[in-house]
Amino acid sequence: MKKLSIALMATTLMSVSILASDIKRPECVAPAKPGGGFDLTCRVVQTGLKDQFDRLIKVTFMPGGIGAVAINQFNTTRTDDPNAIVAFSSGSLLNIATGKYGKWTENDVKFLATAGADFGAVVVKTNSKYKTLDELMTDLKKDESSVVVGAGGSVGSQDWMKGALLFKSINKDPKKMRYVAYDGGGDAIAGLLGGSIDVYMGDVGEMSSHLDAGTMRILAVLSTERLPEPFSKYPTAIEQGYDAEWTILRGYYMGKNVSEEAYNTWVSAFEKAYKDPEFKKLQEEKGLFPLNMAGAELDKSVKERIAKLRALAKDAGLIK
Known part of the structure; x- marks a missing residue:
């Protein structure tokens, strides 16, 4: 039984290694010009995951429509690209909720992982x-x-x-x-x-x-609860009796037709990074608070957030 367990463990480790090696050209697409939040988001993953792939994660800039050009490309020519992840922000989610990306919605991408939050x-x-x-x-x-x-x-x-x-x-x-x-x-x-x-x-x-x-x-x-020092002395709106929460989320998505194997390889890479004290230090250096979610947990959370934004936008008369 012990030999069988060791064999299974070796097989699992080997399969993870094989999957990681399938990511031949890791790339983070920043859907904007250099500088700014999307660039920062890609730099987080470039540094934070630098030891998890065979080569440095390349940062590519794809400006246009505050993310519209990127989401269009990843729903046409790169729907199954296992190498590329795309930076998004809460602004991107708001654009989806208000229809700024045309026919593309939250169901047309796979939300992958977070870089952190403000x-x-x-x-x-x-x-x-x-x-x-x-x-x-x-x-x-x-x-x-x-x-x-x-x-x-x-x-x-x-x-x-x-x-x-x-x-x-x-x-x-x-x-x-x-x-x-x-x-x-x-x-x-x-x-x-x-x-x-x-x-x-x-x-x-x-x-x-x-x-x-x-x-x-x-x-x-x-925020939903008080932030760590040096901001812990400031109360939340929620604890004061007002249901108002706004998380400025920064994260990544992939094309909707990416294989589960490739998607899970990236998820595992982020989950490993989240456990590294150096990743937390990197978040602090970039002015981000730790908000670490990956895979199905993040996908569910983002879609719930977009639904709330859509309802708020309708109430405010921003969309029909």
Whole structure:
């Protein structure tokens, strides 16, 4: 029996090795120009999985339509490519939910693994009259037009959605939100500090330097539970009684016709990386919080998230 177990173990290890060797040209497609979030996502996998394949994972840039060109290619000419994974973000999921990718939906790719995450934050300047989220929400309940919200994104963007979730949590119509769209987060922060807006819908990861400088304060983090240090002192919106959560997810998908063997090879590579302290260190260096999911768990989670986004977009009048 012992010999049989050893033989089975050897066979299993050999099969894993054979599967890994089938990934001849590992590639991460960043569906944008160099620089930015998709590039960062591919660099995470390039470094984090560097010892798990026979060669370095190549990063390829495929700009166009904030991911539309990439998802089209992986639903036409590269549906079964075992070598390539494509970077996605919560913005990609929002584009799927609102139909920005045309006929392609969440069922036309295989969601593979995460690189990590950031989380939304409700931010005010230090001398704001709002000391707690409750105070802000009380004013919104009385008169939603009394508060000016701003962020670095247009109506329907991720940042707008954060505000929409807050409005939905108190049964207010997101379409009535007084929202100022800036060209980017830096401009929105300048607007907050200059008094043009009352509340900034930002991300936790970008807040460190401003919190250290004492110019801004976080009223709530839009995560399901409190984040680790140095952000553990900031309460979530959920624990304060408001059902608003926004995870800025970064991860990867593959073509829908990729073999289970190739898909599982990549899943195993990520699961191995997640156990390595160096991967956690890499996430921290890239400004990401650990949110490690791969395979069926991630695929299920992403599809549930897209369904919620689609429902929210319909309620907000963004889609029919």
